[in-house]
Amino acid sequence: MQTQRDAIVRFSGEKTKITEEAEQERVAHQKRDQEYIQCITKLEKFAAEKVTRNKASEILVEETTVDCKWLLARAVPLISQCIAGSEELAKYMYELGRPAAEKKEALKSFDLYKADCVARYAEKRQEFETLEFAIVKAAEKLSRKPDGIALLKRALGDEDPECDNPDNYG
Structure with a gap:
């Protein structure tokens, strides 16, 4: 009987030990589950942020494409027209042609007049290119400013809503 009691006490001790180990495993498992849930939540949040950023980037690319097409199709001709x-x-x-009208020289000095015109034309062309470059x-x-294209459209008098449609630029 004593042997049976000793066996019961021993089994009872083993049961307590196994129960404690099982509880520790359950707690560890629960902790891992919580860590996985937190990780999944972070990943979902990260994915949502990426999707939002991606959509914002796509919108920005679309707006930039429209602006670039407008700059090429409308702004350059309008600026050229303003310059012309x-x-x-x-x-x-007028200054280029004035010496010819004032001099009314004979044909013998035509080469000198032509050289003078070429020099004056080169000088005026350089001034014009500087003006064109500055514009x-x-x-x-x-x-490059946030509303720069809209400001440029207003400045050039080209605020037509149809100009905002990228299909209008080919």
Whole structure:
């Protein structure tokens, strides 16, 4: 009987030990489950942020594409038109032709007149290119601002809503 009691006490001790080990395993398993859930939650949040950023990037790419197409299709011709119709260009052309009208020299000095015209034309062309370069640089700087393209459209008088449709630019 004593042997049976000793066996019961021993089994009872083993049962307690196994129960404690099982409880420790259950707690460890529960902790791992919580860590997995936290990890999955972080991954879902990260994925949602990536999707949001991706959508924002796609919208930005679309807007930039429309703006670039507008710059090429409308802004460059409008700026060229503004330059071609500018008072500065008219003044340069007048100054270029004025010596010929004032001199009314004979044909014998035509080569000198031609050389003078070439030099004056080169000088005026350089001034015009500087003006053209400054306008293009200003348009480039303006296009980099958040509402730069809209400001450029307003400045050039090209605020037509149809111009915002990228299909209109080919």
